[in-house]
Amino acid sequence: MKTIRKLIYGEVLMATGFVLVAFLALFFFFDFVDELASIGRPSRLDPSIIYGLRHALVYVTLLIPSRVYELAPISVLIGTVTVMARLAQSSEYTILRTSGLGPWKALRTLMGLGLVFVAFTFAVGDYLAPAASKAAQLYKASYQGKLSLGQTGAWLKEKQAYSNFSVNVGSLSPSGEIGEVRVFEFDNQGMLVSTLQADKGQIENDSSWTLFKVTRREFDVAGQQSAKIVRSQHDTFHWPSALSAEMVSVALLKPDRMRTTDLYAYIQHLEANGQTAQRYEIEFWRKLFYPLSCLVMVVLALPFAYLHFRSGGITGYVFGGVMIGISFFLLNNVFNYIGNLNQWQPWLAAASPAIIYSIVSLGAFGWLVLRR
Structure with missing residues (x-):
């Protein structure tokens, strides 16, 4: 035999x-x-x-x-x-x-x-x-x-203690620099609290993002008569986030080109943040x-x-x-x-x-x- x-x-x-x-x-x-x-x-x-x-x-x-x-x-x-x-x-x-x-x-x-x-x-x-x-x-x-998904970019969500964030990343460069970043902050009642738009940024190793040339808008809707929008400009803005560079690259890559462990971790992240992972x-x-x-x-x-x-x-x-x-x-x-x-x-x-x-x-x- x-x-x-x-x-x-x-x-x-x-x-x-x-x-x-x-x-x-x-x-x-x-x-x-x-x-x-x-x-x-x-x-x-x-x-x-x-x-x-x-x-x-x-x-x-x-x-x-x-x-x-x-x-x-x-x-x-x-x-x-x-x-x-x-x-x-x-x-x-x-x-x-x-x-x-x-x-x-x-x-x-x-x-x-x-x-x-x-x-x-x-x-x-x-x-x-x-x-x-x-x-x-x-x-x-x-x-x-840069590496991108076209005009729509990659969408990610993150839940923090008092806010929920929807993040859009337009592109990712080979050096790890992210471009065309938009961050939408919502409170626990689903009301829009602030928006942030940056030309580019860098994801640091300490679970935070450093964004450059930032335009930030804060919405004060405490009262109907006193509702207002506070607009500010920042050359550098530090945003604490648990979204790592690996998660951003995973969102920009096709699922069939990812490792099984990376797919599983990303599925857990999507489900934890209320996103569809089908x-x-x-x-x-x-x-x-x-x-x-x-x-x-x-x-x-x-x-x-x-x-x-x-x-x-x-x-x-x-x-x-x-x-x-x-x-x-x-x-x-x-x-x-x-x-x-x-x-x-x-x-x-x-x-x-x-x-x-x-x-x-x-x-x-x-x-x-x-x-x-």
């Missing part, structure tokens, strides 16, 4: 690696083509800084770990289908079956390999990809301008379930070893594996959006594609392997 595992594992690992490298080369080309429009543009902060070809190559290279995470299940499926179909075509799998490799032993063997792919995908998606993706965005921002909860559960899809893919590929044909190529079967992998990728994204729009349970929206394909794979295994 050890020899059989060594044979199958070696073949599947080699085929999966080849497919993954091919996909990465293709997506590297696509990402680089997307960057061509940005090459030659001067920075919005310093016109003397030009975003060149070398910078685009570095940026696209830093996106590779994220692509590895996204393409891992598809590559596992195509690689395993290729190996299983080739073994069936050359009658090698028939020899393995007569040597004692029954259906359940084959399933356990492939599931053992699938767990290796699960661990690899989780490690890349939770450690390497978030760090590389954040570095890529900050690297590009250092040549093109989008981030779905992405949290998706990051937990997505690596398990590698296990589903190897089970789905096993029935291809029991197909009976002696002549002709295996191109059609490999193409079928490609289409199954693409359909899983699309369904995974579709359920993500549908779950967010229809307010599904986050774990259900994230797990639905894996559950559907698990049922299909086990059904194919039962019908084609056990019955036939």
Whole structure:
């Protein structure tokens, strides 16, 4: 059995690696083509800084770990289908079956390999990809301008002892400087107490913000006759806050590019401040379930070893594996959006594609392997 595992594992690992490298080369080309429009543009902060070809190559290279995470299940499926179909075509799998490799032993063997792919995908998606993706965005921002979410910026909320704050941050520079900051202060009855607008600021290590070129408006509504607005200007303003630089960067980054622990901490912050966390909860559960899809893919590929044909190529079967992998990728994204729009349970929206394909794979295994 050890020899059989060594044979199958070696073949599947080699085929999966080849497919993954091919996909990465293709997506590297696509990402680089997307960057061509940005090459030659001067920075919005310093016109003397030009975003060149070398910078685009570095940026696209830093996106590779994220692509590895996204393409891992598809590559596992195509690689395993290729190996299983080739073994069936050359009658090698028939020899393995007569040597004692029954259906359940084959399933356990492939599931053992699938767990290796699960661990690899989780490690890349939770450690390497978030760090590389954040570095890529900050690297590009250092040549093109600040990291932002467009005109709306990022919204955060914070509850303090006697006030509630809604904070809008327009941009974040690679050095950690925040820009276009707006702070709205409300009392415990929901009345607007003050507003604050700053051109830029810096988040300190002692849980406070230092804001520059600040315009502050205080609303005195103690009495209807004496209601007034007090306007003041400050070159520097010190605002005590528990919102850290990490929370601001998390709000400006896409949820799928965050670590699981960062997602969980940010979800807790949103819930503590009365904000909806549906989008981030779905992405949290998706990051937990997505690596398990590698296990589903190897089970789905096993029935291809029991197909009976002696002549002709295996191109059609490999193409079928490609289409199954693409359909899983699309369904995974579709359920993500549908779950967010229809307010599904986050774990259900994230797990639905894996559950559907698990049922299909086990059904194919039962019908084609056990019955036939």
